[in-house]
Amino acid sequence: MNATDARPLAAIDIGGTKIAAAVVGDDGTLLARTQRPTPSTADGETVLRAVLDALEELAEAPAWAGVRGLGVGSAGPVDTGRGTVSPVNIGGWRHFPLVERLSGHPAATDLPVVLAGDGIAIAAAEHRFGAARPYDNVLCMVVSTGVGGGLILGGALHTGTTGNAGHIGHITVDLDGEPCPCGSRGCLELFASGTAIARYALRSGWQPSTEDRSAVAVAASARAGDPVALAAYDRAARALAAGIAATATLVELDAVVIGGGVAQVGDLLLDPLRGHLTTYAALPFAAGIKVHRALLGTDAGLVGAAAVAAHRLGG
Structure with a gap:
């Protein structure tokens, strides 16, 4: 354009x-x-x-x-x-x-x-108009009902042969994890999607204050200090950190940009993500990844x- x-x-x-x-x-x-x-x-x-x-x-x-x-x-x-x-x-x-x-x-x-x-799509948008503009090597992610991603490598959109390069939601982060609808096990999406966050919170004893049992409601409880809700978001952040670190180890990233509905909670997700990245992205060439919230929102x-x-x- x-x-x-x-x-x-x-x-x-x-x-x-x-x-x-x-x-x-x-x-x-x-x-x-x-x-x-x-x-x-x-x-x-x-x-x-x-x-x-x-x-x-x-x-x-x-x-x-x-x-x-x-x-x-x-x-x-x-x-x-x-x-x-x-x-x-x-x-x-x-x-x-x-x-x-x-x-x-x-x-x-x-x-x-x-x-x-x-x-x-989100990678193209954020690299042209948003938070990924300063970077030549960046992973842009959608964290919503599912988890997807796209890569900018060497300043250009990297799509892969079929258009699925960067589809980080189906990187395995738990070898013994639950079966995923994609056919694999322990996928990142099973930990970090909005659906997964709400499901984990409910299984762990979270008591919603209204009929709303979505990740948005879990976020409201987390901001109020509910330890179960906070643990659900920390678990999602840790899984995201593992997937991002694995990607950075393969292709060397400068930054990651997080968008999608779940990312609208802001630092409730991004602060623990930054913390967990210091553990998972440990090799010198993978360390120091900048984490940004997508500027273009939903x-x-x-x-x-x-x-x-x-x-x-x-x-």
Whole structure:
């Protein structure tokens, strides 16, 4: 999105909790936006209908008239070559031909559709507009219903062959851990996602003060000094530190940027994460990783989907 072609792009961000869609300007500004819940336990066609509803609503906005392409950031894994998605937290989509189905919809007629994983999208957004701008080697993470990530290496977005490079949520951090829906065991996502934080707190005896049993409610209890809630966030931070340190050992990182809904708790998560990194990132070349909260908040996925599309389409 630069002087080569400054027309806006449409973007869709698909996660396990919400589906958001926007028209994104050349400077990363959202010119129009809509959102609805993800029917994550429904069949694939029902999930697609929610995505198309968001797309159709967005297409009615005045800003849509100048749109030159559609960027889609989805929870992963994805396969950007085939245009398919298989999000771990959306059971109805397995090798689902999302690009084909979107391209065939009247609202997207004649629009090129560019697919990216949600972690790749947030990496593109934060490196272009946010907290990752000063760094050439940085891991950007989505910590939400799931845990994803994307890498900037040597100043460039590193996507891998299928578009899944940096998918840190499925690094194993516990060899004897619980089975993960991805098919592995002891994955980082089982410790650090919002769902995992709430589940651990409840299993450990946390008593919510309201009907809300989400990670947000756990965070409120933690801020009030509840030791079980504090332990749930410390456990998540420790798992994140282990995964980040493993990544830094492989590719040498300058920094990590944390975004997504869980990261909105700020220092409740980031302070213990910084502390645990001093233990797990022990080798000299992996030590000293800077930890930043994403600057673009929960809209980073939308801005990033547009940024990836701009990169692929030119401009």
